[in-house]
Amino acid sequence: MGQTIRFGVSLDSTLLKQFDELCMKRGNPSRSEAIRDLIRQELVREEWENGAQPSAATLTLVFDHHRSDLAQKLTELQHESHESIVASMHVHLDHENCLEVLVLVGPAAQLRALADKLTAVKGVKHGELSLATTGDRLA
Numbered sequence: 301m302g303q304t305i306r307f308g309v310s311l312d313s314t315l316l317k318q319f320d321e322l323c324m325k326r327g328n329p330s331r332s333e334a335i336r337d338l339i340r341q342e343l344v345r346e347e348w349e350n351g352a353q354p355s356a357a358t359l360t361l362v363f364d365h366h367r368s369d370l371a372q373k374l375t376e377l378q379h380e381s382h383e384s385i386v387a388s389m390h391v392h393l394d395h396e397n398c399l400e401v402l403v404l405v406g407p408a409a410q411l412r413a414l415a416d417k418l419t420a421v422k423g424v425k426h427g428e429l430s431l432a433t434t435g436d437r438l439a
């Protein structure tokens with residue numbers, strides 16, 4: 301972390317009012333905190349679009365375990381990419397549906413490709429990749 305620097309921002313009053321309302325709605329304690337969050341979010345997005353830096357993510361999958369070979373196919377694909385998957389959790393959602401959450405670490409582009417591959421397997425009903433960062437690299 302670097303030192304904290306204060307700087308002024310010129311903003312249209314209507315835009316500032318909308319921003320304050322958004323902060324209130326989201327429970328942000330201050331404008332500064334809200335602006336920091338937005339900056340980090342954009343930097344993470346940029347980092348992910350760039351794709352080469354190591355990143356962390358979670359992938360949530362929902363699938364029907366009654367479909368033949370589906371669970372086996374997902375396990376096989378996960379074993380092929382075991383270096384990117386540092387943890388996984390399996391929940392039997394109901395009689396037919398399973399939910400899996402995978403914690404992924406590696407170059408962003410590689411994680412996105414893995415998520416796309418797992419989500420594309422026939423019978424996967426839902427697949428959502430969520431990007432994560434500590435923000436430390438971005439300071």
Ligand code: NI
Pocket residue numbers: 365390391392393397398399
């Ligand atoms: Ni299950």
